[in-house]
Structure formats: C-alpha cells, structure tokens
Amino acid sequence: MDNPVLVNVTRGSLTESRHRGSLAVVDSAGKTVCALGDADARVFPRSAIKALQALPLVESGAAEALDYDDAELALACASHNGEAIHANSARVMLIKAGLSEADLECGPQWPQRMEDAAELIKVDEVPCQLHNNCSGKHAAFLGLAKIMGGATKGYVNPEHPVQQEIKAVMEQLTGDTLTSDICGTDGCSIPTYASPLRSFAKAFAVFGTGDGLEPGRASAAERLYEACVNEPYMVAGAGRFCTEVMEAFRGRVFVKTGAEGVFCAAIPELGYGVALKCDDGGTRGAEVMMATVLERMLELNEDEAKAIDRQVNPPVKTRRGAIVGDIRPTADFLTALKTALG
C-alpha cells in the first residue's frame, strides 16, 4: 500500500520535497476514528512510547520508593536535549537508586543544541551517558531493576525482568503479541517491538483515559500523564515540539516524538490516542502531521493555536534568516482529515 503524501516542503512557488505517512486515531475501546495510509503495517515505535515503558516503574511502587518527583517522572518519559537540567536530573535519579552514570547502558550522545554542547567543550569535557536523550528512561529502568532486586547489569537486554515487564504492559495496552521476530534494537540498546499504528493509537487512548485498566495501572498512567504535562520542559527542552505544545495545552494533550518519524499522542477529553509515522523517518514531516491532527481535532484557545500554528506551517529560511519557503500539510491530507473527523 502506498501511503499518501501528507506534507509538502516548498521553495518559492514550487514543492521541493514531499513526506508520505500513515496515521491512526483510535479510541480506548479500539475503534478506529481515522486511519490514513497503511495503519496495519508494523512500525517500530522507538521513543514515542517511553511514557508506556515507564508504567511498571510507577505501578510497582518503585517510583514512590525512590522518591521520584514529577520532573524526574517526566524525564523518564523524555527524549531530552541533553541540557544541564536534564543531565543533572538523570544523575539525581541514579543517586536516589544508589547508582551512577557508569551503570547506564545507553551510550553517550552530544547535547542536541550547540549552546549546550559548548558548555561541555568550554570545560574540556565530552558528553557522557547522562547527556543521551534517553538517560531519564534508562535511569528509571535501573531504578526499577534495583527495587525489583536481582541484577541491574544487562537491564537493556530483552530477557531482563525490566524489559519483560515492559513487554507485558505493551502487550496489554496494544492488544498485540510481541515476539522476537518483530523485535529490533533501539538506538539506546533496548528492545523495540514493531506493532501497527492502530495498536499504538489504542494504547495511548488507554493511557490517556485509564479505560479498561486495573486500578493500579490506571493510576500509574494518570501519574505519568500528569508528570509530563506538569513538567513539559523535562520531556524535551528548549525549542522542541513536545515541550512547546504541552506547555501551551496545559494538560489537554500528551504528545511524544520518536526517532525515524514516529509521533504519538493522547487526547483524554476525546478519549482518543494518535499514532503516526512519516515513511522516510523525517522528524519535520512527522511534526507537521501531528500538529495538523491536533489542530483539526480540537477547539483551540489563543495560546494553543499559537503553539500549533508554529508547528503546522514552519518556515524554510536562508542562513541569513529570510523566509523562502515553508513546510505544510497537503490539501489531500486536510481533506482526508475533514472527511474522517467531520
């Protein structure tokens, strides 16, 4: 199945590049509200499901035992910029579990922004694993491993109890069966299981509403949702879609990006979850797709509209800052959404 072109990149009066994609909007009962492209193909969710991967930490009582606060729980769900505030918070999460940077198995990564990289360079440092955009998630995995007892070493391996717990949660929320043949290794070395977008959308509808979950898991989902919308800076950082949109929406939506053009959202007031993938893995395509879905599905106040407008139609600029094109949803995308959403 050929997924449709959902986003165009223009220059002057011509379209310069195109992003195809697929998406699913599903309610907590699993009913599809809208599907564009192939919503049944298996897609690696990558970092878009970090909030779901954090459920065992909270549900088990480990988060409470370790005294993780909202900012730290948000960091557990984050793909952060590696700013000092993010790296320091990951360090504190590890200290609370009696562990350190050396226990992480995610590998090092330069901070996303040059100004944060410069802070390291100026003091002759190189980035460590705390700067990895996944360090909060990994600190949370280690915290859970510590509270569960047994070895913390090897917590990234599919057979480790932490990854087995997460797999069980993902199977419940997606309704999918996760087997080794659909398992890849994420950039931070943990297993990532490919499921249909439809299944991830359902999982986020459930995450945002708690519908059908046993009380402990529903309460863990609510705790993590609240942590992220209360501390959106910890979920990403300066200049980032997830941070800016969650700041403006003040609890109305949860949004989370993943590598290779995946984007997921939970919209509790509608009872919907959203999952989408830009075919080519492009972040700019996925961001315009998600912003367009949010814009078309929700009545927006001024702050929300301002935050979404920036993401629906970002400019293409020269290195002197002149606007010479833009990134925008295609007319077909808008028509398809209108048809599906009414």
Place this chain on the structure above:
Amino acid sequence: MDNPVLVNVTRGSLTESRHRGSLAVVDSAGKTVCALGDADARVFPRSAIKALQALPLVESGAAEALDYDDAELALACASHNGEAIHANSARVMLIKAGLSEADLECGPQWPQRMEDAAELIKVDEVPCQLHNNCSGKHAAFLGLAKIMGGATKGYVNPEHPVQQEIKAVMEQLTGDTLTSDICGTDGCSIPTYASPLRSFAKAFAVFGTGDGLEPGRASAAERLYEACVNEPYMVAGAGRFCTEVMEAFRGRVFVKTGAEGVFCAAIPELGYGVALKCDDGGTRGAEVMMATVLERMLELNEDEAKAIDRQVNPPVKTRRGAIVGDIRPTADFLTALKTALG
C-alpha cells in the same frame, strides 16, 4: 506520478523507513540511458550544480587573473564541512580579489562536525560566513564580480551580472529556459532554478566530456573537473561521500551532493551524466541511490569498490556502536537499473 521506493532503512529483520526517488542517466547528446520515476518534474538542484555555476569564473579568465589554484577552484565547487582548511582557503580567495569576509552574503553557519565547531568554541569564537558550506562558491562569485567590474554588493541577487552569467550557462548546458516562476532562493541566498533531472543529467554529461561546447567553455569545464578530482578534500571534507568517492576514483567520476536529497555526477569514460533526487529531501537516501548507480554502471577496482560499498550499504548503529540495521537499495531499484543498463 509516484516515484518508486529506491532505498530501505532496516532495523532487525524489518524495514523501518523508506526513501522514494527519481533519477536520470543521460548522455551528452541528451539521450536518456536510464530514467526511474518522474525524471521530467522540475527539481531545485541546490548545491549539486556548484561546478557548473563556477564555469563563468574560469571561462572569463577571472580565475587565472586571481591566481586561483586547484584547491581554490575545488572549493568554489564545494559544499564543505567548514573545517579550518576550508574557511582559510575561502579567506585567501577573497584576499586575492581584494575583498574580505564582510563582502560575503551567504550568512554564517556552524561547521558540520563537532570537532571543528569545538575549535571555535574553545577560543570563544562563533562561526562567520567563511564557515558557511558555500563560502568557496561565494568567494568565487565575488572574484568574478570584481574582475567583471561594477558592484560586488548584491552579487546574490538574480539580476546581478554574475547570476545572469550563471543562468545563461545553465540554460545552455541544460537546454532549459530559466524563468522567474521556477526560481527559488537557495539557503545561501542565491537564486536556484528548478529544471528536470533529465536536463541536469545532460548538463553533467556535457560538463564531463565537453561535447558540444565552444572551446573556452569546454576548457573551463575540464579545468574545474580536474581541480575537483585532484582536490576532493576541498569539495566536502572528512567523512564525506563526495570526498571519499572522488579520492578513491582518482578522476574517473565527479560527484556532487546538494541539499534536499539532490545528487549529480559526471562519468566521462561513459559519456554520461547522472542526476537524482530523494523525494523527501533525505541525504542518506540520495547517497545510497548515487552509490548504487555508480556501482552498477562501472567496473570497479579494489579501492573504488571499498569506497562504494561503504556508501551503498551503510550500517544503522546504536550509540554504543552496535550494528542493528542498515540502509540499502531496494530489490526493485537494482532490477530497474539492471534492465536499463543491461
């Protein structure tokens, strides 16, 4: 027309992302040897045609008058990393024309690689226009403007004599008529005219052979071709496709990347030019496409095969360096090339 999927990105045993594209291989008489996807759609060539944009500099005698050497001519055709050697060479080109960094109109840009950015940060500097990947091209434009007489200021504007000269050359080599409605502004502020891939492929066949050109222009093309293949480090820099492939091929091919997934090549021994575009603008897709075309069109020696193998099938790695997938040409792409090229 839907362009075919030419490149897959895998993770574990699944395809994670896909790159569609179109390409044309054309001889210097304009006969199409191979066309995949829509080779007639207009595409902005961006930086892939810098070597053609440098023709007026050499043909006019300006390059000789300014005493530009091979390295400087290669830099005029470059999208370089902004390493010290590139920035310094651009500075010398300007000095030779009695000009300075302040005369550039390309805007500043951070060096491509963190280690080069770090050299600036350590001495409390920010990048200047010399670090812009296009600084050599802009220095060459200024050099030509100076020798032509008249104003150097505004040399990036479509109506400036330098840009008019370049437009005339592009019209001859592509056989296309370039009008304002197909003109966009490039990231470095100069005009970029969209033509079909078929036309750019023909232009590079002519560039590599000189076929059909008046002697002065043919000799300018030969001079620029030789400069780039003699000084491939100046065309891009450390770790870059254009540099590594031209180093290994020792004059057999000229290759040049452009923004938004454009890639062009000249293969004089076959009399062919190549132009391709990755639909979504992805560099990784365009690189695998170009490497695949070169691999299938030429008998390769050991060094050439080694350089191409790295580009045809690059690994996808975790942040700890483990290989967990790869980028590769699709089976359909290989079949189509085999059918077209025999």
